[in-house]
Amino acid sequence: MWDVLTGFDPALLVAFIAAGLLLNLTPGADFVFVSASGIAGGPRIGMAAALGINIGITVHVAMAAGGVSALLLADPASYDVIRYAGAAYLAWLAIQAWRDSGTLGKGRAAPSAAAAVRRGFFTNVLNPKTALFIFAFIPQFTDPAIGPVWMQILILGAIFQIFGMAFSLALGAAAGLFADRLRARVRVLNKITAILFGGLAARLVID
Secondary structure, three states, X not given: OHHHHHHOOHHHHHHHHHHHHHHHXXXXXXXXXXXXXXXXXXXXXXXXXXXXXXXXXXXXXXXXXXXXXXXXXXXXXXXXXXXXXXXXXXXHHHHHHHHOOOOOOOOOOOOOHHHHHHHHHHHHHOOHXXXXXXXXXXXXXXXXXXXXXXXXXXXXXXXXXXXXXXXXXXHHHHHHHHHHOOHHHHHHHHXXXXXXXXXXXXXXXXX
């Protein structure tokens, strides 16, 4: 593995890291979920949601390394199954957030860090856009000449996650700290959260 790691072109690795950071800075389902979780439940819940998101990314990276990416891209029906399942899950979260009374002052937050991790995991795993991005993005930076492609994908995936996790943990914590100042307006935050999740669900179905 060390030979593969040292075999990467440094300039290529820098380009890979920069592209990954730009991806994390672009608001998408993961970005919205982590920030909304922090707003609803505070820094701890936001960071737990970020952890769940990154566990989901681990699954996608492992699938890409195992060659599932080629199978999924070749079978549109499989993509549609994942797409609609993800949309249904986000729609369920939107309904839960919309119905929350806000009496506890924490919105429709996960009741525990473990629950936030689970929600983050399923939000990511059921998002086919994340899967397809990883399947299409990471292999572009591999080179069969320096070692097994699957090993390169795992290494690049680990690098991608290190930077991505640092960003998402900071995002969840910051969203939670910001929410503390708006705790009295938690019902409004719940509605905003519901709209965001509902919009993401609709986007998955329409795209």
